[in-house]
Amino acid sequence: MDNQEIVQKLWNLCNVLRDDGITYHQYVTELTYILFLKMMKETGEEEKQNIPEEYRWDSLTERHGIELKTHYQKLLIDLGQESNDTLRQIYLNAQTNIDEPKNLEKIIRSINDLDWYSAKEEGLGDLYEGLLEKNASETKSGAGQYFTPRPLIDEIVKLVDPDPGERCNDPAAGTFGFMIAADRNVRKKTDDYFDLSQNEAEFQKHKAFSGVELVKDTHRLALMNAMLHDIQGDITLGDTLSELGKDMNNYDVIMTNPPFGTKQGGERPTRDDFTFTTTNKQLNFLQHIYRSLKPDGKSRAAVVLPDNVLFESGVGDKIRADLMDKCNLHTILRLPTGIFYAQGVKTNVLFFNREKTDKDNTENVWVYDLRTNMPSFGKRTPLTHKHFGDFNKAYLAEDRTKIKDERWNVFTREDIRKKDDSLDIGLIADKSLAVYENLPDPIESAEEAIGKLNQAVGLLNGVVEELKEIENGNSQYNKSEKVAETPGVYNHE
Incomplete structure (x- = not known):
C-alpha cells in the first residue's frame, strides 16, 4: 500500500464522524492528535519526545468504550501542559470533537491496522502532506x-x-x-x-x-x-x-x-x-x-x-x-x-x-x-x-x-x-x-434583423392569405359537389 492509498483510507474514516457533526478541518486536526502518537511509536521516538508512558500509543489501543474516551480527553489536556516544547505546542488547548466512544475506537483501530511499514518507506512527512493536500482540495473544508x-x-x-x-x-x-x-x-x-x-x-x-x-x-x-x-x-x-x-x-x-x-x-x-x-x-x-x-x-x-x-x-x-x-x-x-x-x-x-x-x-x-x-x-x-x-x-x-x-x-x-x-x-x-473584434455595430445589426423579420412576417401573412383563399375555394367546390350527389336534390345552377 502506497501513501496515496493510505491517505485515502484515512480520509474515508471521516465518514465515521459525520453523525458527530465534525468538519473536514476538525477531522484533520483530530487525526493530528492521534497520528502523532502512532507515528512516534512507529519511528521509536516516544522516549525522545518525552511522551509519558501512560499516554503513549499502546494506551489507546488497550482501552475501549467510555474508558477510552475518558482517557483520550485526559491525554489531550495533560500533553498540552508537558515541558517538551513540540509536544506542548501540538496539544496546546487540544480538545476532541468526537462524541461517540465507538467512533473514536474505530478510528484508532483503523489507524493501528494500516500498513505503516510502507508508510515509513515512502516517508511519514509525505504521508501527512498528502493528508493536508486532500483537506485543501475539499472545498467544504475551507482549508484551501x-x-x-x-x-x-x-x-x-x-x-x-x-x-x-x-x-x-x-x-x-x-x-x-x-x-x-x-x-x-x-x-x-x-x-x-x-x-x-x-x-x-x-x-x-x-x-x-x-x-x-x-x-x-x-x-x-x-x-x-x-x-x-x-x-x-x-x-x-x-x-x-x-x-x-x-x-x-x-x-x-x-x-x-x-x-x-x-x-x-x-x-x-x-x-x-x-x-x-x-x-x-x-x-x-x-x-x-x-x-x-x-x-x-x-x-x-x-x-x-x-x-x-x-x-x-x-x-x-x-x-x-x-x-x-x-x-x-x-x-x-x-x-x-x-x-x-x-x-x-x-x-x-x-x-x-x-x-x-x-x-x-x-x-x-x-x-x-x-x-x-x-x-x-x-x-x-x-x-x-x-x-x-x-x-x-x-x-x-x-x-x-x-x-x-x-x-x-x-x-x-x-x-x-x-x-x-x-x-x-x-x-x-x-x-x-478575438471573435468579437470585427462584429458590426450592434444597433445597426439589430435594426437590420428587425427589418428582415418584418419582411419575413409580411411574406408569411401573404402565404396565410393565399391558403385561406384556396381553403375557401375548396370549401365552395366540395359543397356544390355534395348537393349534386344527394338524391332528390336538384342543382339549380
Whole structure:
C-alpha cells in the first residue's frame, strides 16, 4: 500500500464522524492528535519526545468504550501542559470533537491496522502532506485558504533556490509548505546534509527554516508537518503584522503566500514601524517582507499576491515605489485563475532581491503572463509542473531578451512611472475575445434583423392569405359537389 492509498483510507474514516457533526478541518486536526502518537511509536521516538508512558500509543489501543474516551480527553489536556516544547505546542488547548466512544475506537483501530511499514518507506512527512493536500482540495473544508498548490511551491523554490547556511522564513506559514520544500531543495544539493559538517547540518535542522502562523489549528498542523520532515526550526504562533514582526529581520530568503483580504474590522496593523499604514493585509505583508530581507544584494523573496496589490492607488502606489527603490523587482509571474480555493481570485508571484542601497534599484521588470489563454484550472484540470516549463526557461535565461515568447515582456522603470507605479502590466491579448473584434455595430445589426423579420412576417401573412383563399375555394367546390350527389336534390345552377 502506497501513501496515496493510505491517505485515502484515512480520509474515508471521516465518514465515521459525520453523525458527530465534525468538519473536514476538525477531522484533520483530530487525526493530528492521534497520528502523532502512532507515528512516534512507529519511528521509536516516544522516549525522545518525552511522551509519558501512560499516554503513549499502546494506551489507546488497550482501552475501549467510555474508558477510552475518558482517557483520550485526559491525554489531550495533560500533553498540552508537558515541558517538551513540540509536544506542548501540538496539544496546546487540544480538545476532541468526537462524541461517540465507538467512533473514536474505530478510528484508532483503523489507524493501528494500516500498513505503516510502507508508510515509513515512502516517508511519514509525505504521508501527512498528502493528508493536508486532500483537506485543501475539499472545498467544504475551507482549508484551501492556507494551502498553496504544491506545484506552485515547488517551482518557486526551484527558482529562488535556497542554499545551505541561508536563513529562510515564511511570515504567513500556513502548514509550512514553502519551508519544507526549501529544506528538500537544500537536502538535494547536499546529499541529505551528509556533505555538510555537523555544525552546518545542525543549523539546517534547527535554525535555517522558520515561520509565523496566526491560526492555532493551522499552527498545530505546521508543527506536525515540520517534525515529520525532521525540521526543528522556530514556528511561532502569532501575527506578523503585530509587534512580533518587528524582530523578524535579516533573512536571506523569504517565500510566502500571505492571506487575502483586509485586516479584520478594517483596523490598521498594530506595528508602528511601517512607513506606510493601510488596512490592506497584502500591502502590509509586502512591506514587512522587503524590509525584513538582509540588505546585502543577495537576499531574495518570492511572494504570492492578488491583483489588487499591483494596482491599488494611494498608499499602494507609495509601497510599490518603495519596493522598487529598495529592491530589484526583476520578475512578475501572472498566475492563472482557478488554482486556489476561491475560483475567481487572480494572483501573481513577485520575485525581488533586496539591494545594498535604498534608492533606484529596479531598472527593468520582466512579466510572464501565465493567465491569458490558459486552461480553466480546477479539480478536473489541476495545475502541474509542466505548466511552468516555458516560464522557467525565460526566468533562468542568461539573456532574457533572446527569449521569443509572446507571454514574456519587459517594462522599464520609466514605463512604470508613467503608469503611476501600477504593476498591472504584461497581460497579452485574449484570443477568446478575438471573435468579437470585427462584429458590426450592434444597433445597426439589430435594426437590420428587425427589418428582415418584418419582411419575413409580411411574406408569411401573404402565404396565410393565399391558403385561406384556396381553403375557401375548396370549401365552395366540395359543397356544390355534395348537393349534386344527394338524391332528390336538384342543382339549380
